[in-house]
Amino acid sequence: MTNQNMVISNAKSGLTIAIAVAMSESTLFSQNQNGYFTKRKFLKKLETSGNGARINALLDSMRASSPSRRPSDTEDHNSWILRHPSALSMFDEIMMASKGKQIVVFLDYDGTLSPIVEDPDRAIMTNEMREAVRDVAKFFPTAIVSGRCRAKVYNFVRLSELYYAGSHGMDIKGPSNGHKHKKGNETVLCQPAIEFLPMIDEVYKTLLEKIKYIPGATVENNKFCLSVHFRCVDEKKWGELADEVKSVTKDYQQLRLTQGRKVLEIRPTIKWDKGNALEFLLESLGYAESNNVFPVYIGDDRTDEDAFRVLRNRGLGVGILVSKTPKETKASYSLQEPSEASTKENDNV
């Protein structure tokens, strides 16, 4: 089995595109035309409001981000896919664009490397996926960019050779070993919201008390930000939950509310997001102003849009949105859900 076959057979997700791009670049991956087309065919099979906002607006937004499927969705999907084609069907185009450039891979965690599940503590990444990421990182600098706190996402992924940007990019650390992609000897570290730690902790404790009577509601401490989960909350109780969250955050003008997949996220108002994290990491790798770099960013959530926007505005690399349903996005390409093992059939929110 060649290195290339090994890499591909380990891949079970949207991550395959990064691996596919790898095939075009690495000299380790030399092969003839037939081999190229066989691999491509095989890859196809593998694809599996701020503090001032009113409560009603927040509740509307929670509902809007959790749509139920309608019969016309197929039509919407067809026109959407024309604007955001499958990254696999555009394989050749992406390969051409990356030619001669240094690929850097950015991967979101929840909904990209792991399936969306009801209990956030059980969003386990498969060993197969871990091996695929490990193989990608052998060839390219690779970063995990997550809303989770860095330590937690590291515990899920457990690959010391990667860069990790936790808390939506507000906590960045370079590889803990002497990895070849590491620049110099210095450890990359960036924590732009360090002074918010006591405030976040205080809000976490207050929220724990406030929401404990709402069945299914949980709050997750992501160190520099908080996640209030409502995936397991009866929709009739969403209004109450929104009330409680607003009643706490209204006293903290330095915090803002954003939304993810059935989650309200409380974050410092500083201008720092996954897009800034991407730029910081490119700079740390020595590609601040360079056009010879080809970032591949794969993500599924609203917060990943900040990174997609940076790539689009700078005309760099590709953004790939993992989604089964049409969504407004700045990503150029799309992929289906990360794995067959992901939650319920209709759950893409």
Ligand SMILES: O=P(O)(O)OC[C@H]1O[C@H](O[C@H]2O[C@H](CO)[C@@H](O)[C@H](O)[C@H]2O)[C@H](O)[C@@H](O)[C@@H]1O
């Ligand atoms: O940036 P990400 O790595 O995608 O993190 C965003 C949030 O992901 C997690 O919540 C989401 O996944 C959970 C597990 O599948 C699911 O139960 C929840 O409904 C989703 O919103 C994580 O728990 C959050 O802290 C992250 O902010």
